[in-house]
Amino acid sequence: MNLNVEIRGEGFPLLCLHGHPGSGRCMSVFTEYLSPHWQTIAPDLRGYGKSRPLGNFSMNDHLNDLEELLDKLQIKCCLLLGWSLGGILALELALRNPQRYSGLILIATAARPRGSHPRVGWQCMLNTGLAGVINSVIPGWQWNIDVFGRNSLFGYLIQQHTPQAYRYLAREGNPAYVQTSLTAHRALNTALRKGYNRLGDLELIQAPCLMLAGERDRHITAESSRETAQKLKNCQWHCYPNTAHLFPWEIPTQMLADIDRWLATHPQVGAIARKEKSCS
Incomplete structure (x- = not known):
């Protein structure tokens, strides 16, 4: 390889x-x-x-x-x-x-x-998708973090929901996931x-x-x-x-x-x- x-x-x-x-x-x-x-x-x-x-x-x-x-x-x-x-x-x-x-x-x-x-429901998965898409377009937008990010799977990956962390997610996390x-x-x-x-x-x-x-x-x-x-x-x-x-x-x-x-x-x-x- x-x-x-x-x-x-x-x-x-x-x-x-x-x-x-x-x-x-x-x-x-x-x-x-x-x-x-x-x-x-x-x-x-x-x-x-x-x-x-x-x-x-x-x-x-x-x-x-x-x-x-x-x-x-x-x-x-x-x-x-x-x-x-x-x-x-x-x-x-x-x-x-x-x-x-x-x-x-x-x-x-x-x-x-x-x-x-914990087990996650459909609302958490929906919020994850919305948070990810919005964050890829506007990395680190605090409104997106507070409304969707904190209530998504990102809420289990990140404890301090700072714009800096979400910019890393947009720049490196999202492409790596795909x-x-x-x-x-x-x-x-x-x-x-x-x-x-x-x-x-x-x-x-x-x-x-x-x-x-x-x-x-x-x-x-x-x-x-x-x-x-x-x-x-x-x-x-x-x-x-x-x-x-x-x-x-x-x-x-x-x-x-x-x-x-x-x-x-x-x-x-x-x-x-x-x-x-x-x-x-």
């Missing part, structure tokens, strides 16, 4: 993995900020964005694709950053080959993900039905980790993120109040400042073997 990928900067490599539905472009909140000092690599996963699928696939195919991408770019060591499904893939990559990754930044994710999303293939939906649903729990294996990951969660996240609860952080041997965990699953778009300045502080206190994640280009 030849993944579509956006590469920025020329520093130590940072592989940025998006969620579902999503695309590499959805990681711009991270890549635009970090690329002056890092080489950010943001692929469209198989079946997402411009990486069109060749047929049905499984979650393991994502891992194979990503390892092949790193090999193609001749990257022997990198830092991982994953949001939601991307965080799960980051954990899986680190479990496959712990020596290849200098550290992990895990956003709204978990090794045993659990949700608390470009997510049926095979990507099918692959994720198949994996979810089987159940997913890697808590017992996390002790294999020795690299420094930063785990960030939204207190009101209904898709992957803060409690499940904290459970993962507690199982990782070298992990700093932080939970943001009054935020939900899309908190990187709600509070980007605060979140990026916390990532900066973690990177400053763990310089080894970007300095390991710069000359040898290997984490071992």
